[in-house]
Amino acid sequence: MLNDPRSHGLWERTAPPAPATSSLRGNVGADVVIVGGGYTGLSAALHLAERGTSVVLLEATEVGFGGAGRNVGLINAGMWVMPDDFPKELGEHYGERALDLLGNGPYLVRELIEKHGIACELETSGTLHCAVGAEGMTELEERARQWQKRGAAVTMLDAAETERRIGTKAYAGSLLDMRAGTLQPLAYARGLAHAAIKAGATIHTGSAVIATGETNGKKIVKTAQGEVSADWIIVASDAYSTGPWEQVRREQVHLPYFNFATKPLSANLRQTVLPQSEGCWDTKEVLSSFRMDKAGRLVFGSVGALRGTGLAVHKAWARRSLKRLFPQLADVEFEAEWYGRIGMTDNALPRFHRFGHKVIGFSGYNGRGISPGTNFGKVLAQHILGEIAETDLPLPLTEVREPSFRPLKEAYYEAGAQIAHFTGERF
Structure with a gap:
């Protein structure tokens, strides 16, 4: 995307085409306007449109441009936080409710893939x-x-x-x-977009929101070339938020994360590495993750950004790590490389925010976006439809607050990952 092969790498090369969309031009009306074309926004659009609600989704770049199109593709259950810590962090009223939703969250992902025939390389082997x-x-x-x-x-x-x-x-x-599994993350996002449009939602890409307001009781969302008036606004731009809701981005400390993909392994090699195609990650502080795609490419990633000196450092580390883990892959070449950023909240749990009357959103997925984003999108739809009261949502209402020393922390994480990988796997 944007002619940058390191933004979405293998996923952009192997995903089915996105639906045909255009930028917003002129003034339109809807029941709900959604800002952000990732899993949360797309899931909300799909579930609302299926119930006959008129929906306009505005995406600044392309469907799946943010974390939805760059992540590893692990459909995880739960979050990084230990299960028993959910009630401690959220209170008994919300803790077990959120844990139940997120623990069983991958099942909704599977259900939508099956229901809408989404071709996204789903693996359910855990x-x-x-x-x-x-x-x-x-x-x-x-x-x-x-x-x-x-x-x-x-x-x-x-x-x-x-x-x-x-x-x-x-x-x-x-x-x-x-409960968990893997999929092709950009293909899943594009599949949700196709399903939402088929259900009646309208999606405009290349339509960054630049201002908001209210006229005659209607919410107004403005882009460079048009505006949408609606009863509700869903803010679903998460860690890539800019413009009126940049505060959502500022609430999160960005952790860079990269992936390298090998060329497809031979049949013999394929039998020796993840023969059942489970998705994997380890318990190191600077963790590593790896999984297979349908063509037999091993996708291997860790913390770090593929820019500046980081590109050479992280690539050399990835080669050393693969050789240690799987000596038989020592001569296998990488054919794709990409990276993005993970938005981390200060307690490693998502947030529910109300930005104004009938202006709401979930954010802060801490590297677990596929299942939580899909489920929270459905929850937002149910709330707008009157099926779930605000007090019955899976997360409490919280104020947006920026963590202290955020820019310094982000620089530290990027530099620290380079140091860890420069010295790692050398012995």
């Missing part, structure tokens, strides 16, 4: 959270205990079974989560 050493194993055993007491389909695997499933001796064990 994910493996991989333990690095005894400390990592202790962490995962506690996470498994907390999920299992809630009836979740998670299982601890020992080192031998982990090696059998992944093809490496690097891990002390792993947590298998059968």
